Amino acid sequence: MHSVFYISDQTGITTEKLGSALLVKFPQLEFHKDSFPFANTPTKIGKALLRVRNRYLMDGHKPIIISSMINPELRKMLKVDYAIHLDFFEAFIGTLENAFGLTAEMAEGKVHSIGNEEKYNHRIDAIHYSLDNDDGVSCKNYDDADIIIIGVSRVGKTPTSIYLAVNYGIKVANYPLAENDLLSSHLPKSLVPYHHKLFGLSIEPERLQKLRTNRMPGTKYASLENCQMEIAAAEKIMNTCGVPFINSNHKSIEEISVAIMQLVKLTRQF
Amino acid sequence: MHSVFYISDQTGITTEKLGSALLVKFPQLEFHKDSFPFANTPTKIGKALLRVRNRYLMDGHKPIIISSMINPELRKMLKVDYAIHLDFFEAFIGTLENAFGLTAEMAEGKVHSIGNEEKYNHRIDAIHYSLDNDDGVSCKNYDDADIIIIGVSRVGKTPTSIYLAVNYGIKVANYPLAENDLLSSHLPKSLVPYHHKLFGLSIEPERLQKLRTNRMPGTKYASLENCQMEIAAAEKIMNTCGVPFINSNHKSIEEISVAIMQLVKLTRQF
Secondary structure (H helix, E strand, O other): OEEEEEEEOOOOHHHHHHHHHHHOOOOOOOEEEEEEOOOOOHHHHHHHHHHHHHHHHHHOOOOEEEEEOOOHHHHHHOOOOOOEEEEHHHHHHHHHHHHHOOOOOOOOOOOOOOOOHHHHHHHHHHHHHHHHOHHHOOOOOHHHOOEEEEEOOOOOHHHHHHHHHHHHOOOEEEEEOOHHHHOOOOOOHHHHHHHHHEEEEEOOHHHHHHHHHHHOOOOOOOOHHHHHHHHHHHHHHHHHHOOOEEEOOOOOHHHHHHHHHHHOOOOOOO | OEEEEEEEOOOOHHHHHHHHHHHOOOOOOOEEEEEEOOOOOHHHHHHHHHHHHHHHHHHOOOOEEEEEOOOHHHHHHOOOOOOEEEEHHHHHHHHHHHHHOOOOOOOOOOOOOOOOHHHHHHHHHHHHHHHHOHHHOOOOOHHHOOEEEEEOOOOOHHHHHHHHHHHHOOOEEEEEOOHHHHOOOOOOHHHHHHHHHEEEEEOOHHHHHHHHHHHOOOOOOOOHHHHHHHHHHHHHHHHHHOOOEEEOOOOOHHHHHHHHHHHOOOOOOO
């Protein structure tokens, strides 16, 4: 068992992502993880270090501290002889200072704070927009959409829409291609004026069957035959009408979202 | 103008977060940013490098490449003399290998892929749960909630709920304290059985007035007097009934979310 401490004087979100990306490369090890966000005073750091020291004594080897401390004085406190310390500001900021010929202003800008209020409000609006325009509840706000995701039920439209809104400030509507839509080989009428904003998600029938079975086991809705039929019909519409689409099959919502952003050349809005 | 290239053989999400956290420390500089996610072949890397080289010629100084390349061969390609290269695997993986006495298995585990399917499905369920239980639409699923966020309209319940679901796989319901709830000094009846799951958001009246004015300018709803009254009544209920709450005033949804996770000792569910 290895102990890992995420310590940050901010939210620590970036630190934890960094840590996860690194630790996953040691699949043979087990990790005990502990987070100390907002550790922005010597007292809070001291409290965290007490826990680090206890784990050191328990484990019999040095815990890993992964930190992103903006305050250099607090960062120094983490250099203890009973832990291994990685700090991402320390690792990179010097290289950038040399490259730019400038000293970093460590007191400036916190990446997960509100920052620019106008942009932040835009992001909050995008979240509300995407919730209000989930699942085709209404087409009357499609003028405001940055993108409209279409696809059959349970293909991943909602999680993708929400992810894009939360993490990129994109206004995403989504529209489910339902039984009556799939009987036609044309786009649903309400979508035609927004053709240029449409993006499709598709999926393998077997995966869809699994997802739908989790939700409604034993129904026609979840049957492989019905999944095959719906996907074929949806792909036919998208191919016929020139709607770009990707297969969400083995992709996480992060992977789907980044692929969409790249394909339709959307950029982060905050 | 400085050019920054994010290059990753995965989504590049961590890389961009890391880069933003670093670049924000140089507020006097302007950056031209370009992303190359899924750059997982020599051809794609070559294409990215062509753009890097063009920016070098245009800018007259070296662009910054910030990368997280799992594949060491592809990573090596980024060591070009016309750019400054930061790679976060390169920076940290050696230290961890030494600490663990192991060689990192770079082909293993991608932090933004589906990974463990059961956990991934739990996360998707959490997103659907939080959407379905937004804004007090129904209390009948509160048994399944990990946490129920309460507060007056526009205090930040919805974005926080959605953020927690998307990024931590937490099932969050939220319930708006509306006019009739605020007339009482007790909890709304439907919330009483879930007392132990409640967490409150509050806010300064001036900030709430601003947020509500953006939404419905000139209404009683948005007036400072009404905001003051609603917040006072909500805080009275939460204080009387022992519901923990925080002030969301100058906090981003990331900061609110991490503070909640820390206060109620919730942990990431995927």
